[in-house]
Amino acid sequence: PVFAEDGKVYERHAIEEWLTKQERSPVTNLPMGTRVFAATQIKSLIERMVKTDALPEDKVSDWKRRIQQQERVEKTRRAADAGDAASALNLASWLSEGANGLAKDDVKAFEYLKQAAEAGSAAAM
8 A cells, every 4th residue: 555645545556557647636636746655554554454354354365465475575585585596586587477466577587587597596597
């Protein structure tokens, strides 16, 4: 979740897509800028509610999937940073494809691919 310049909270992807088409608030229809700011407290609150089953399953399945993806990515990133070639190769693949909740980023993907190759991964060469 993010705050937009109208002071409202939105899903990042949804508001960024909206703002590519028009620079007006989807709630008030008033002109607004395109900057968004992370709503970290709201995100933490939602994650806590999801993890403690405080919300019905049909409302939280997407959040659970995102949390699992974030945890998987962080675990893999830590292993890659510690020199694990397979983890670096996984990150390269995910970044290249935009998988596991990561934005597609060919530059970072290449960096992890290079790191995997330097760590001895034949698949990365």
